[in-house]
Amino acid sequence: MAGNEATPLTSPEISIKECLLSPNDFDEAKISGISDSSTDPSTDKDETSSNKKKKIKDEKRCRVCGDMALGYNFDAVTCESCKAFFRRNARGSKSTRCLFQGNCVIDVRTRRFCPHCRLQKCFNVGMKKDMILDETERKARMAKVLENRQKRQVKAKGREEVTSSEQEVGTDWSELITNTPVSNFSENSPTPTSASSEHMPCKIDLSNLPEDREMYRKLTESESVFIKELTLLYESTLASFTDSYHSDQNNYSTINQLVNNSEIAVRRLIKFVKRINDFMRLSQDDQIAALKACVLSTILLRSVAFYSSEKDVWITAKGEVPTKILKKATGYISLHDSHTRYCRTLKDVVQDNHEMMTLMQLIIIFNPEGPNLASRTLISDIQDHYITLLKHYLEAEYSFSNAKEMLPFLLQKLSELKELSEEHSKVLLQVNPTEIEPLMLEVLNLK
DNA sequence: CTAGCCTTGAGA
DNA sequence: TCTCAAGGCTAG
Numbered sequence: 001m002a003g004n005e006a007t008p009l010t011s012p013e014i015s016i017k018e019c020l021l022s023p024n025d026f027d028e029a030k031i032s033g034i035s036d037s038s039t040d041p042s043t044d045k046d047e048t049s050s051n052k053k054k055k056i057k058d059e060k061r062c063r064v065c066g067d068m069a070l071g072y073n074f075d076a077v078t079c080e081s082c083k084a085f086f087r088r089n090a091r092g093s094k095s096t097r098c099l100f101q102g103n104c105v106i107d108v109r110t111r112r113f114c115p116h117c118r119l120q121k122c123f124n125v126g127m128k129k130d131m132i133l134d135e136t137e138r139k140a141r142m143a144k145v146l147e148n149r150q151k152r153q154v155k156a157k158g159r160e161e162v163t164s165s166e167q168e169v170g171t172d173w174s175e176l177i178t179n180t181p182v183s184n185f186s187e188n189s190p191t192p193t194s195a196s197s198e199h200m201p202c203k204i205d206l207s208n209l210p211e212d213r214e215m216y217r218k219l220t221e222s223e224s225v226f227i228k229e230l231t232l233l234y235e236s237t238l239a240s241f242t243d244s245y246h247s248d249q250n251n252y253s254t255i256n257q258l259v260n261n262s263e264i265a266v267r268r269l270i271k272f273v274k275r276i277n278d279f280m281r282l283s284q285d286d287q288i289a290a291l292k293a294c295v296l297s298t299i300l301l302r303s304v305a306f307y308s309s310e311k312d313v314w315i316t317a318k319g320e321v322p323t324k325i326l327k328k329a330t331g332y333i334s335l336h337d338s339h340t341r342y343c344r345t346l347k348d349v350v351q352d353n354h355e356m357m358t359l360m361q362l363i364i365i366f367n368p369e370g371p372n373l374a375s376r377t378l379i380s381d382i383q384d385h386y387i388t389l390l391k392h393y394l395e396a397e398y399s400f401s402n403a404k405e406m407l408p409f410l411l412q413k414l415s416e417l418k419e420l421s422e423e424h425s426k427v428l429l430q431v432n433p434t435e436i437e438p439l440m441l442e443v444l445n446l447k
Numbered sequence: 448c449t450a451g452c453c454t455t456g457a458g459a
Numbered sequence: 460t461c462t463c464a465a466g467g468c469t470a471g
Binding site for chain 3: 070071072073074083084087131132133138141142145
């Protein structure tokens with residue numbers, strides 16, 4: 001069931017612009033997998049729903065405390081408060097204890113007195129704890145909500161733009177693409193100042209962080225919410241496994257296949273940026289330019305997320321892909337070496353921290369140095385914002401002193417990303433455009 | 448923590 | 460479009 005979704009989503013006619021503009025996500029829902037089983041708790045739970053409706057008419061009382069009930073909660077008619085109580089406590093592992101005989105009367109008045117008996121009664125009346133969404137299901141649900149929320153925003157915004165009609169006829173996207181040769185990707189990124197520090201090790205002992213809470217920043221509520229939302233978004237798009245990836249090594253045997261296999265990453269990148277308000281604030285041309293400029297870096301950064309240092313492989317949904325395929329596919333040994341070295345060093349520090357990856361991803365998206373950008377200052381300001389956020393995050397998670405080491409290290413790695421993607425773009429020049437998916441052609445300026 | 452209210456996605 | 464049943468938020 002899960003594996004055969006690859007074909008429909010590569011419908012060849014879809015351009016980046018269309019992807020960006022479309023209120024829906026083409027087949028992205030399928031790609032991310034968040035919409036299917038995980039968010040669908042109803043499947044095995046509503047067989048009895050017809051009886052329930054009848055029952056509920058006469059049972060408007062909470063089965064647990066007798067308070068007014070609105071309907072079924074976790075498979076029993078209960079009031080809001082028992083619902084919330086059950087949600088909070090049923091999954092919890094910490095055992096409560098009754099201070100009396102374990103048979104306390106639970107009613108509207110007394111329900112607060114003995115959590116133990118209340119919970120017991122919840123179970124007795126048939127509330128089911130497996131109907132409480134677990135961590136993954138909750139994340140998926142939140143991602144879905146977020147997705148829809150942003151979709152609505154984009155839609156609303158789109159309507160505004162159309163009514164103020166200034167950009168319907170003029171934007172010839174295909175023109176824009178053909179005008180920009182592949183070399184532009186790297187060309188005008190000013191030669192990074194320090195090729196020398198390529199190997200700046202970051203020796204932070206993350207297992208030994210300072211005890212004193214004073215040594216950590218406390219994130220503001222809005223910062224932590226924002227980071228949380230971004231990370232969820234990242235997890236549901238860029239960081240999720242691609243079940244259409246082929247770990248079969250044959251699929252990586254030519255560069256073309258390698259490029260095509262990155263298409264899904266690109267689609268996810270588009271899906272990701274579409275949900276970022278800061279990104280949607282940019283003009284359409286800048287959106288496209290920014291997107292194109294960060295594609296290779298994104299793919300490379302993403303490869304770090306899936307990299308396993310111990311095995312020297314990339315982990316995909318379908319298994320492990322040894323990094324040596326890169327050597328085979330491209331014939332560039334130094335490319336292979338620098339890429340894996342990059343993965344290893346960055347992975348050492350980032351490990352599986354999605355917040356860090358998310359913020360780094362955002363920093364590369366809002367890169368004011370990219371080609372063909374109009375509002376560089378704006379983009380730079382946005383980038384600053386994410387750099388600050390990353391700094392704050394590091395200070396909150398790893399203490400002020402560690403953050404002081406980590407931030408420059410991470411930024412350094414981001415600038416190395418530029419060099420690395422330049423190397424990769426050289427390889428892309430070998431690509432035979434006729435065999436490449438259209439979206440990839442566009443996004444990599446190979447058209 | 449509790450409990451009430453709100454927002455949502457899914458399904459009828 | 461409506462209803463149901465999840466989770467989230469937050470004043471108390």
